[in-house]
Amino acid sequence: MSLKLTYFDIRGLAEPIRLLLVDKQVAFEDHRVSREAWAELKPKMIFGQIPCLYSGDEEIVQSGAILRHLARIHGLNGNTEAETTFIDMFYEGIRDLHSKYAHVIYTCYEEGKQPFIENILPVELAKIEKLLHTFKNGEHFVAGDHESYADYVLFEELDIILILHPTALDKFPTLKRFHERFAERPNIKAYLNKRAALNTPVNGNGKQ
Amino acid sequence: MTISLYYFDIRGFGEYIRLLLIDQGVTFEDHRFERHSEEWEKLKKTMVFGQVPCLKDGNEEFVQTGAIMRYLARKYDLYGSSSTEAAFIDMVFECVRDLRAKYVRYIYYSDETKENYDTVTLPETLANLSKLLNNSSQFVSGDKISFADYILFEELDVANTTAPGSLDKFENLKQLHANMSARPNLKKYLSSRTAKINAIDRQ
Numbered sequence: 001m002s003l004k005l006t007y008f009d010i011r012g013l014a015e016p017i018r019l020l021l022v023d024k025q026v027a028f029e030d031h032r033v034s035r036e037a038w039a040e041l042k043p044k045m046i047f048g049q050i051p052c053l054y055s056g057d058e059e060i061v062q063s064g065a066i067l068r069h070l071a072r073i074h075g076l077n078g079n080t081e082a083e084t085t086f087i088d089m090f091y092e093g094i095r096d097l098h099s100k101y102a103h104v105i106y107t108c109y110e111e112g113k114q115p116f117i118e119n120i121l122p123v124e125l126a127k128i129e130k131l132l133h134t135f136k137n138g139e140h141f142v143a144g145d146h147e148s149y150a151d152y153v154l155f156e157e158l159d160i161i162l163i164l165h166p167t168a169l170d171k172f173p174t175l176k177r178f179h180e181r182f183a184e185r186p187n188i189k190a191y192l193n194k195r196a197a198l199n200t201p202v203n204g205n206g207k208q
Numbered sequence: 209m210t211i212s213l214y215y216f217d218i219r220g221f222g223e224y225i226r227l228l229l230i231d232q233g234v235t236f237e238d239h240r241f242e243r244h245s246e247e248w249e250k251l252k253k254t255m256v257f258g259q260v261p262c263l264k265d266g267n268e269e270f271v272q273t274g275a276i277m278r279y280l281a282r283k284y285d286l287y288g289s290s291s292t293e294a295a296f297i298d299m300v301f302e303c304v305r306d307l308r309a310k311y312v313r314y315i316y317y318s319d320e321t322k323e324n325y326d327t328v329t330l331p332e333t334l335a336n337l338s339k340l341l342n343n344s345s346q347f348v349s350g351d352k353i354s355f356a357d358y359i360l361f362e363e364l365d366v367a368n369t370t371a372p373g374s375l376d377k378f379e380n381l382k383q384l385h386a387n388m389s390a391r392p393n394l395k396k397y398l399s400s401r402t403a404k405i406n407a408i409d410r411q
Contacts, residue, residue, distance in 0.1 A: 046336065047303050047336045048332070060295050061303075062298070062299050062302035063302075065298035069298070085275055085278070088279070089270060092272035093257050
């Protein structure tokens with residue numbers, strides 16, 4: 001089945017999806033649209049939004065739906081009911097942090113960055129680190145021994161937080177080690193090298 | 209095994225979960241508390257993200273609306289009958305959540321305005337949803353109810369209250385709202401519901 005992911009030429013909401021596909025060696029067309037082409041495409045999208053995953057005849061939008069769809073197909077949704085719910089919970093928690101991050105990036109970067117780094121980030125990262133200890137002390141993956149879709153989302157979130165504030169993880173050794181370990185996965189590592197060379201922007205407005 | 213839901217005494221995010229449990233005829237303890245109460249102060253410290261809703265099912269404890277709804281969907285067969293249906297249901301659920309997130313920005317943070325919400329955000333989202341849903345089917349995913357029906361029903365109900373007439377142009381959404389309101393367990397619950405939509409006196 002042919003697979004195509006349509007998104008802007010930025011990391012944004014699509015990057016965890018790309019990381020999942022790359023890591024699992026799923027062939028896909030990484031279709032990146034320019035701002036100009038987007039004006040034409042937007043009215044054709046289900047909710048006027050991207051990312052969109054085209055899988056055969058199916059057209060799936062909303063990153064939370066795309067990730068879960070791929071998770072079900074590629075065995076990244078936990079092996080037990082308890083794991084599956086935990087993975088969802090973890091994912092939703094990171095999304096909450098990401099919406100706070102996006103709020104600063106897109107609405108108040110200049111005056112909001114420092115308060116975010118000092119007041120919000122440490123509190124949110126502490127919660128996530130604590131939760132990561134639930135399975136196997138956080139020494140492997142979010143759900144313990146097996147990869148899940150939440151791993152890709154966590155990795156990308158930590159990665160962009162380190163861009164915003166390079167020492168953000170110094171007080172969170174479990175998160176820091178997770179990030180280091182994940183970046184060493186061969187497929188991820190190769191992709192990250194390629195991405196670094198392309199200098200793909202993190203967000204749509206040039207702020208990071 | 210006892211199921212308990214912990215949430216504020218408002219509709220908010222907890223309402224989707226309540227509607228699902230009530231409609232499915234699941235007995236549960238509906239723990240409600242005030243935002244400024246000792247009960248919440250105490251509970252908040254024990255919550256992983258310092259947030260509710262929280263669902264306790266036997267010894268297990270879950271937070272995050274999106275995770276709780278999906279847990280219940282798997283438990284009570286409300287996640288469609290195929291992976292295609294599941295993806296569609298997830299998509300509708302997430303879209304309605306986006307709408308709620310904008311509503312929340314207007315209610316609590318004032319960076320969305322009532323005018324923009326009522327004249328742009330809400331009608332655009334309703335039009336997209338109306339186009340996406342099949343006119344002949346009873347629920348979001350054909351004739352089988354799913355967890356997305358509860359969130360969509362609640363948001364349509366909120367739209368009906370905050371922007372009366374906003375559903376008029378969308379026959380299939382109006383029909384879905386009517387179908388859901390007429391389900392016996394929901395009908396009974398709705399007839400005596402007094403909780404406010406939001407935590408502040410604004411809607």
